[in-house]
Amino acid sequence: MQITPAGALDTQVVRIGLGERSTERRLLPEEAAIAFEVNGRNYAVMMATPVDLADFALGFMLSEQIINAAPDILELSVRESEHGWLVGLWLEEDCVRRARQRVRLRTAEGSCGLCGLQSLAQVHRPLPLVDQSLPIADSALFAALASLRDHQPLNASTGGFHAAAFCDRHGYIRVLREDVGRHNALDKLIGALRSEALSPGEGFFLLTSRCSYELVEKTAIAGCPLLVTVSTATSLAVERAKACGLTLVALARSDAMLELSSASAV
Template sequence: MQSVEGARPSVVTEHFADGRPARALTRHLVEEAPIAIEINGIGYAVMMATPADLTDYALGFCLSEQLIDDAREFVSADAVAVPAGGWMLRVLLDAPSAGPLIDRARLRLAEGSCGLCGIESLEQVLRPLPPITARLTVAKAAVFRAVAALGDHQALGRATRAAHGAAFCDPDGTIRLVREDVGRHNAFDKLIGALAHAGIDPATGFVVLTARCSFELVQKAVIAHVPVLATISAASTMAVDQARAHGLTLYSLAREDSLLET
């Protein structure tokens, strides 16, 4: 069995609805592990994520959390496996960028990088963000093209059927970068970090996510200055409201034969 980053072979028992005898087989399961994020020596969060592309994840997380405004303020990230299980992700930010960290640092356990870590009030959750000023024309055909091709770029998703994907696409629908994770928010953070590491301006293309479109994903897109976001499942009310309020073009239920523009 070919190895796949972010997956682990496991023996499982397959059962059949037509009454055929069950059989044992080996298949890939997506890795999920606690990732303790330590920033400038301060325990900030413990996230459940797939331990792959963790340097991209660290940078994208810091940008999404608005701990830094520019990738140049990100110094390094060091991922170390913990013998008892899980990973320690030690992140170093440029010292002048550490202000928000001191106020919001706490150790917590979460299901994924939700974009709301350290938020303590409704006012902070619904804080206004700078509107997206970039204008990008993306034909519907380009979205269909990207959605149809995404599966071919998801090695982890194909192997496990359990990983979300986040793809950055050129305006014509050509997929340039993909990141995957057991969590949809984590996959988007990894993509944001990968774009920053590659020096690619998110305003020059659009993003496709294999997820329902929630408020937090729209918030991440706005913070990253992504002008167009497409998700393969439906959008929530808050996601639509936030997209409209901040100038984000939002497509949901983006499938190979239809999509919704909200």
């Protein structure tokens, strides 16, 4: 009997062929509403896969620059409700003030962490410069890409998950998180690294998705010097990467990749 992994749902489907139909079972990616509350007040509602939610909460709060470190979260609870999942966070008072200020800038929540901001200047908010002192050989990028599929159990089961991986300087995948949303997968990865006391500056991120500017921002805020994505990057992603000294590599394939931004561009 096949065991349904957490994050997937067993569903009956109808396969349509040329002149015939048949019924079969299929695993689908699970998507649910995840509500974040900060000190009892609503902060955001995200659509995500309800696994690794503690990692998600920690990484999301770090990416949003609400907290500086894991100890800023005094208490964290996760519980399922009738309409989704509720993640309750109790933060230090300085962090609570940041959260309230951030909420005031929002007109709608979005997975990118920037949707609905009233000020267009927030699109070009300053990012921390990343430390490029760790040399990473091109061979490490190809090694990580070659092993990526073996670390994606949910995507192997359903074909519908993004992955965000942390790879060391030699190209070994140390930690990987999956989610139906590319931003969520990266937030989960960032949270997992902080929980396991692994420094993003000691390697690089490898993502299965297209690279938009918010993924660049999350990577820079996390302190990772190199971002590799399987699909292409947008023009704003390249602009933001150059501004903070992030090396950005896109369209990663087994035989070639494109470096769109490097530390020398700063």
